[in-house]
Amino acid sequence: MSAQLNFEVPTMAEMIAKGEEPEILFWVGCAGSYDERAQKTTRDICKILHHVGLKYAVLGTEESCTGDPAKRAGNEFLFQMQAMTNIEVLNGYNIKKIVTGCPHCFNTIKNEYPGLGGNYDVIHHTQLIQQLIDEGKLKAEGGESFKGKKITYHDPCYLGRGNDVYEAPRKALEALDAQLVEMKRCKTNGLCCGAGGAQMFKEPEKGNKDINIERIEEALETQPQVIAASCPFCMTMLSDGVKMKDQDQNVKVLDIAEITARANGL
C-alpha cells in the first residue's frame, strides 16, 4: 500500500453532525473506493484538497454506484434506481458542488442526474486541479520534479469527447514544466482505452487485438517516461497494456492527481 493518509477524511455525516457544510463534495466512485490502484488516486485527491485547505467531504459508505455501467449496458431500470437513490442522499445533504475522481461518475452526475432531479455543479478532479493552479493555491514545487520529463496524456472518452474537457488535464501537466507529447490520436480524435460502455466488466469480443494494446502501442510510440491518465478505467487498461509490453519498468502510468500530489510533495 502506498502512503496512507496522515489526516482524517471528513464524511458528510460527520460534517452535518457538527453543523458544518463543505464547499465541495468529493464523489469517490466505485473504482476509486475499491480498486487498489485507483485508491491511490483517491487518496492523492484528498491530499490535494487537504493541502489547499478546501473544505470538502466524502459520502463514505453512503455513496453508491452512479449507475453508469448499468446505463451503458442498457439496464435503464437499474441505472435510475441507483440515480434516484443517490440523488436522494445528495439532496438530503443539500449538496451544491461535486468533484469526481472518475469521468464516468462525472458525466453521469453532470448530464444524466439533472433529468432525474439531481442538479449540481459538477467538475472532474483535473478541472479542480487546474482551477487550484490558476488561483495560485497549488504549485508544482516541493516534491518530485517532472521538469523536462516526457509525458503523454490519454484522453478518457467520457471526459474529452463526452464533455469537451481537453484543456484542464493538459494545463495541470504544463504546470510541471514537463515535455508534453501528444499521441497520434488525441483530443477529439482520441482512442478509447477499451473499458467504456461497460466493457470494463466483460471480456472483449473476438478481434485481432485488445483495444488497450492498440492504445498502448500508440502511447509507447511517443517514447514517454510517464503516461498520464485521469480515469480509473483508463488507468487499469493502460497499466495492463504497459505490463503486457514489458515496459512497466521504464514507463509509469500515473493519474493527473498522483502527478500533482507528487510534484507538490504531498
Next chain:
Amino acid sequence: MVSQILFIAITLAAIALFSYNVKKVIRNIRFGRAVDRSDQPQKRLMTMLKVAFGQTKMFFRPIPAFLHLIVYAGFVIINLEVLEIMIDGIFGTHRVFGGLGIFYDVLIGSFEFLALGVWLACAIFLIRRNIIKLKRFSGVEMKSWPRSDANYILISEILLMTAFLFLNAADSKLQAMGASHYIIAGAFPVSQFLHNLLPNTEAGLIVIERTCWWFHIVGIFAFLNYLPYSKHFHIIFAFPNTYFSNLEPKGEFTNMQSVTNEVKAMLDPSFTPPEAAPGRFGAKDVNDLTWVNLMNAYTCTECGRCTSVCPANITGKLLSPRKIMMDTRDRMEEVGRSLDKGGKGLDDGKSLIDDYISREEIWACTSCNACTQACPINIDPLAIITDLRRYAVMEESQSPASINAMLGNIENNGAPWKYSPADRFNWAKED
C-alpha cells in the same frame, strides 16, 4: 414546339416520380418513435450552417474535404445553370440569361472551371476507391450495391460534366459561325480546348449541342430520381439531419421517461404514473427507434469515417458503426417494400436485431463516441446501439454473463464489483 412539350413532360414526370419516392422515404422515417428536436432553433440553425453548409467536420481529413468541396460547390452553383436550362427548355429560348453581358460571361466561365474541377475530383475519387482501394471504403458491409452505388454516382457526375463542357464547346463554335438561334453569350475558358474534337459543320455541331443539352438535363433528372435509392441522398438530407442533430453533450444518454415513472412508483408507492405508456424498452426493430435515428440512416453516405475511428473495428471486432446505419436503412426499406406490396411490414417475423445487427456487434461497442465525432453530418450510430442493448437487457434479459454479474453486483452491493458496501470507505482507513 415538340421539344418544348417533350421537355415539360419529362420535367413533370421527373418531379412526380421524385415526390412519390420521397413520400415513401418520409413514410419509412415515420415508422420511428417521436422525439422532440424543436428546442434551441438558433443553435440548430447554426449547427446546420456550420456542419452541412460549411462542411466544417469534413476538414479533419483535408484532402478529401477539398475535393468534396469542389464537387459540392459545383453541385450548388452549376444548379444555377439548371435554372436557365429549365427556362430555355420550357419556352424554346436559348441562353435566356445571355443578355446579362459580362456578368453572364463570368458566370459561365466560372461554371466551366467548376465543371472541370468536379470532373477531376470525381476521377480522383474513383481512383481512390477502385485503384488505390482505400481501406475506409471496404469492409463487410461494403459489398455489391454500396460499392457500385458510389461508382455509379461518380461516373454519372463525370458524364454530366463532360456533357456540360461539350455542350458549351459546340455552342461557342456555333456562336463563332454566326449560326442563327445561337446568340453571342458566355465565356468558355475551358471548353474552347474541345473545339478541335468537334465537327466543323453547323448541322453536326447542332446535333452535338442538342444531344449534350438533352443528356445534361435528362441526366440531372435521372440523378434526382436515383437519389432516393442511393447513399447520395445525403445531398438533401445532410441539411435536416444536422438541424435535428443531438445538441446535448455526447456523453449524455437519454433518460427513459417510461422507466422513470416505473422506478418512481417502485420507490414511492403513493406515486401514480401519469399514463401507462405502452411500448417497448429499447429497440428490437426500426419502429422502436426514433425518427431521428431513421433519418440518420437515410442520410448516411457510407463514407466510413465512423468505422475507421471505431476502436472495436480498428482492433478487428465485428462492430462497424457504418454497418449499423446501413442495416437500419435496409431494414426500413424492407418493411416499406413489404407494405407497398400489401405485405406484413413489421410483422414479417424479422427484426433489426439478430436478422440485421448481431449481438456480437452491439456488445463490442465501448460507447466512446468516436463514431459520432467523426461523422461529417452528425449521424449518431451509438444511439441505435444503446437502444438495441436496452432491448436485449430489459426486454429479454439477454446480456453476456459477465455483464449480468456486474448488474447483479450493482443491484446488491451498490458497486459493479462484488465488494461489501461496508468496505467502501476503507481506502481512507489506516491499516
